[in-house]
Amino acid sequence: MARIELDKVSLTFKIRQLGRITLKEFLVRQMFRRSVNPFIEVRALQDVCLEARDGERLGILGHNGAGKSTLLKVLAGIYPPSHGRRTVEGRISSLFDIALGFEGDANGWENIAYRGYLQGETPRSIRAKVKEIADFSELGDFLNMPVRYYSAGMMVRLAFSIATAIKPEILLVDEVLGVGDMAFQAKAQERMREMMATAQLIVVVSHDLISLAKVCDRGIWMDHGRVRQVGPVNEVIAAYTTFVKGHQPRAA
Amino acid sequence: MSGYVAAIWQCRYFWLSLVKMDLRTRYRRSILGLGWSLLQPIAMTTILCIAFGTILHVDIPHYAPFLFAGLATWNYIQTTALSGCQCFFQGESYIRQHPTPLAVYPLRTALGGTIHFLIALGVTLLLAWCCQGLDQGDSGQKLPAQAEERAAVSGPEIDLAERQPDLAILRNGGQVTSHAHSSRWTWLGLLSLIPTVILLFIFAWSLAILAGFANVHFQDTQHLAEVGFQILFYASGIIYDIDTLKNEAIRQLMNFNPLVSIIGLVREPIVAGHVPTANMYAVACTTILIAASAAVLTLWRLQRRLIFHL
Numbered sequence: 152m153a154r155i156e157l158d159k160v161s162l163t164f165k166i167r168q169l170g171r172i173t174l175k176e177f178l179v180r181q182m183f184r185r186s187v188n189p190f191i192e193v194r195a196l197q198d199v200c201l202e203a204r205d206g207e208r209l210g211i212l213g214h215n216g217a218g219k220s221t222l223l224k225v226l227a228g229i230y231p232p233s234h235g236r237r238t239v240e241g242r243i244s245s246l247f248d249i250a251l252g253f254e255g256d257a258n259g260w261e262n263i264a265y266r267g268y269l270q271g272e273t274p275r276s277i278r279a280k281v282k283e284i285a286d287f288s289e290l291g292d293f294l295n296m297p298v299r300y301y302s303a304g305m306m307v308r309l310a311f312s313i314a315t316a317i318k319p320e321i322l323l324v325d326e327v328l329g330v331g332d333m334a335f336q337a338k339a340q341e342r343m344r345e346m347m348a349t350a351q352l353i354v355v356v357s358h359d360l361i362s363l364a365k366v367c368d369r370g371i372w373m374d375h376g377r378v379r380q381v382g383p384v385n386e387v388i389a390a391y392t393t394f395v396k397g398h399q400p401r402a403a
Numbered sequence: 404m405s406g407y408v409a410a411i412w413q414c415r416y417f418w419l420s421l422v423k424m425d426l427r428t429r430y431r432r433s434i435l436g437l438g439w440s441l442l443q444p445i446a447m448t449t450i451l452c453i454a455f456g457t458i459l460h461v462d463i464p465h466y467a468p469f470l471f472a473g474l475a476t477w478n479y480i481q482t483t484a485l486s487g488c489q490c491f492f493q494g495e496s497y498i499r500q501h502p503t504p505l506a507v508y509p510l511r512t513a514l515g516g517t518i519h520f521l522i523a524l525g526v527t528l529l530l531a532w533c534c535q536g537l538d539q540g541d542s543g544q545k546l547p548a549q550a551e552e553r554a555a556v557s558g559p560e561i562d563l564a565e566r567q568p569d570l571a572i573l574r575n576g577g578q579v580t581s582h583a584h585s586s587r588w589t590w591l592g593l594l595s596l597i598p599t600v601i602l603l604f605i606f607a608w609s610l611a612i613l614a615g616f617a618n619v620h621f622q623d624t625q626h627l628a629e630v631g632f633q634i635l636f637y638a639s640g641i642i643y644d645i646d647t648l649k650n651e652a653i654r655q656l657m658n659f660n661p662l663v664s665i666i667g668l669v670r671e672p673i674v675a676g677h678v679p680t681a682n683m684y685a686v687a688c689t690t691i692l693i694a695a696s697a698a699v700l701t702l703w704r705l706q707r708r709l710i711f712h713l
């Protein structure tokens with residue numbers, strides 16, 4: 152049983168203008184009480200309410216910086232919400248940035264194990280899945296090579312194969328699928344559909360509205376950290392496209 | 404708290420495989436393999452023994468294990484603290500991918516350091532055993548002879564001490580271990596190394612946690628820590644025994660340095676052959692308890708928000 156529930160979740164980032172500070176700077180500032188490196192507040196999410204259950208496939212869309220990826224990371228439990236409540240039941244597997252969670256010096260096989268262990272597998276349970284992961288990724292002998300020499304597409308193949316083979320109850324995917332080649336994209340969509348059949352919860356962030364419409368059944372349109380519209384995926388995509396067209400400069 | 408420990412245990416395969424990988428990548432790159440990590444203390448011990456042996460006529464069979472035990476423990480503490488500064492950045496790609504108890508990343512650093520330390524400890528024991536054999540072989544006739552010799556030499560030695568107090572410390576450093584002349588290893592002493600390793604491991608883990616968080620918040624932590632450790636090195640009696648310091652005030656001051664006691668826990672059973680004193684245990688345990696509490700408190704207060712500072 153998988154369930155996601157966000158209740159009025161807000162997330163505010165406090166970012167320093169000049170990156171991290173030094174201890175020296177900190178002490179000096181305490182003494183002089185004058186900040187030369189102030190915080191900038193970014194309201195990444197504001198009052199987001201969301202509910203999803205088994206078998207639902209959510210597609211999140213919106214312009215760059217609308218809070219789509221942040222929302223996904225809050226769902227994954229990586230960012231703690233500043234306000235509001237996050238309830239997630241079920242085993243989560245996530246695919247964010249491509250190289251994330253890979254150890255560059257280790258080869259493909261080793262990385263399958265590390266990623267598996269990170270998500271709670273044991274040596275015994277992962278052994279049974281390694282072959283399936285290797286087959287699905289179709290990487291063959293490349294798996295003997297350190298991951299740092301992989302192309303982006305190869306990494307996506309490996310990451311997606313691991314993330315889905317672990318049989319998560321909740322799968323969170325951010326934008327990465329576009330990097331794989333055509334054959335793999337088709338394969339990935341097929342696997343997503345398979346996962347649906349076994350009643351899993353999937354949340355996908357993408358700018359590729361066509362594949363979003365194929366994979367998802369519910370759409371969420373994010374705008375400046377707020378949910379602008381929720382509904383059947385085709386309706387939300389239609390509304391979003393009209394909105395974007397209306398705001399485009401005439402020349403385009 | 405117990406839930407947190409359980410969560411760390413639950414992803415044990417994850418951090419264990421990272422430790423294994425760290426060790427492998429470190430050793431795969433050199434033919435010397437394991438020996439590489441021991442090169443620094445071995446080279447330093449050799450150089451100091453040659454230097455002090457020829458210049459100051461330090462009693463090498465006693466000075467060498469004394470020095471090596473000190474260096475091994477010191478390196479353990481220093482490297483776990485300094486590489487602990489990087490632990491969260493090293494694990495950043497995992498932290499951004501999947502929520503895990505953050506203590507596993509300093510744990511990775513501390514475990515790697517512990518393995519190196521255990522190897523170094525083995526070498527220390529071997530070295531001490533060889534030196535002991537060397538010493539035992541000729542101790543029969545040499546002991547009284549040495550005493551006489553010392554009595555005869557005492558005149559110029561005092562002279563030297565007056566002129567060059569720093570050197571006198573080192574000179575005595577070699578001799579301080581001389582109370583070990585009569586004492587061979589005891590079983591109880593050697594057994595005391597087991598709880599000592601556990602204590603040191605808790606200390607190293609705590610230091611790595613504190614260093615990791617500090618470095619994420621203040622980017623100059625590692626640099627400051629390097630400077631601090633350099634000063635501490637000379638204040639912790641690694642290359643000399645602080646008990647031989649002539650100046651009473653400085654000696655008392657040095658005894659406040661908890662690292663002296665912590666290093667003593669390792670040194671005492673190997674060099675002097677007996678269980679560390681109750682005083683050493685008291686100081687070392689208190690220090691480690693304080694470090695561990697600070698680490699737990701830091702984790703509890705800052706762990707959730709660490710991601711925003713990476």
